[in-house]
Amino acid sequence: MTLARAIAIFDIDGVIRDVSGSYRRAIADTVAYFTQGKHRPSPADIDNLKSEGIWNNDWEATQELTYRYFETQGVSRDNLKLDYQALVDFFQSRYRGSNLDDWNGYICQEKLLISAEYLDSLTQNGIAWGFFSGAPRDEANYVLKKRLGLENPMLIAMEDAPGKPDPTGLFMTVENIENKHNLPQDLPVIYAGDTVADIYTVGKAKSLFPQRIWLSIGILPPHILAESETQVVYTEKLTEAGADLILRNLETLTPWQIQRLL
Incomplete structure (x- = not known):
């Protein structure tokens, strides 16, 4: 050049x-799963978190949204037994899909x-x-x-x-x-x-x-x-x-x- x-x-x-229907959908799905269906973050919720400027990693953002929901219910994050790897695995099962060799999840859309x-x-x-x-x-x-x-x-x-x-x-x-x-x-x-x-x-x-x-x-x-x-x-x-x-x-x-x- x-x-x-x-x-x-x-x-x-x-x-x-x-990624509005893929990564962001996987975030919402995962938070809903780990809050036993009690909270599903809206696009605005995700945007507000992202606007803080430090949640570029979507797995970490998902974990943080989960923590914050439980804190609104009076549960300290220190008392939660949230398995980060299990959270990542669930997220990936939605984003990449069920077939590890031939992805069939949200990424395909x-x-x-x-x-x-x-x-x-x-x-x-x-x-x-x-x-x-x-x-x-x-x-x-x-x-x-x-x-x-x-x-x-x-x-x-x-x-x-x-x-x-x-x-x-x-x-x-x-x-x-x-x-x-x-x-x-x-x-x-x-x-x-x-x-x-x-x-x-x-x-x-x-x-x-x-x-x-x-x-x-x-x-x-x-x-x-x-x-x-x-x-x-x-x-x-x-x-x-x-x-x-x-x-x-x-x-x-x-x-x-x-x-x-x-």
């Missing part, structure tokens, strides 16, 4: 694929939010790209390789780095992209994500390496777009977290738009 102008890195959930042609357009306009996600590697690659048809996507996943908003994974992705394309180490970096934790990640990167340009793009996930009031609240939270730009869909972040931002 001899004419590289910038590096663009993307979160996956809510940006590349719609996810809608793609971008096309491979969009990524090609970035490459053709001097924008190197990759992915930094808190999803497990095999689940991230399910959408990148099997659904989008990417052969060898540059990906830093759950197993590779601490969870967001720790920026370590973002730095690793940047370095891998630079090495792959033999790029200079001073190109502007754009990170697009749909949660407060994603925006915080860029803020931490800025504070650690202020000599480089870091831009955070907030993407409104599909489940937010159905109600205008919800959009306003969600947009405000991303803005307060420090987003430089907020968009309804990643594909509206065109090469022209990127050049304009820079």
Whole structure:
């Protein structure tokens, strides 16, 4: 990539694929199961938790929602015997499904939010790209390789780095992209994500390496777009977290738009 102008890195959930009926449904299912059917968190409940900026891991978010329900019932989390691994296993049985070799769960129903042609357009306009996600590697690659048809996507996943908003994974992705394309180490970096934790990640990167340009793009996930009031609240939270730009869909972040931002 001899004419590289910038590096663009993307979160996956809510940006590349719609997880409102998969990950988020699995969260609700799992909380309902571990509260014996007494509480099923709404999409707003999950959004409110995510807006705290530290619950990027959906298994941990599920556990936290379960704890908080019992606390409203006067039960201390210290007195709960909540088996985290059992919670993860139940979650995965919903998300991946019952067949470990040929997944048949909610993941199979996810809608793609971008096309491979969009990524090609970035490459053709001097924008190197990759992915930094808190999803497990095999689940991230399910959408990148099997659904989008990417052969060898540059990906830093759950197993590779601490969870967001720790920026370590973002730095690793940047370095891998630079090495792959033999790029200079001073190109502007754009990170697009749909949660407060994603925006915080860029803020931490800025504070650690202020000599480089870091831009955070907030993407409104599909489940937010159905109600205008919800959009306003969600947009405000991303803005307060420090987003430089907020968009309804990643594909509206065109090469022209990127050049304009820079």
